[in-house]
């Protein structure tokens with residue numbers, strides 16, 4: 190299933206503050222390719238791969254939701 194993708198770069202409004210390192214404008218969120226809506230705020234990837242490396246995938250997100258039942 191490849192319904193989700195990292196949000197394409199569309200200017201600064203498409204880059205967010207990383208929930209792991211709190212660095213501004215380095216965090217790319219995942220979007221639903223059908224609706225264009227963003228997923229949970231912590232689902233995404235930090236650009237600071239060397240210093241942060243945060244990457245929370247849609248798969249992890251849905252596993253988290255599934256285990257919360």
Ligand SMILES: [Zn+2]
Pocket residue numbers: 207208209210211212215235236237241242243
């Ligand atoms: Zn980060």
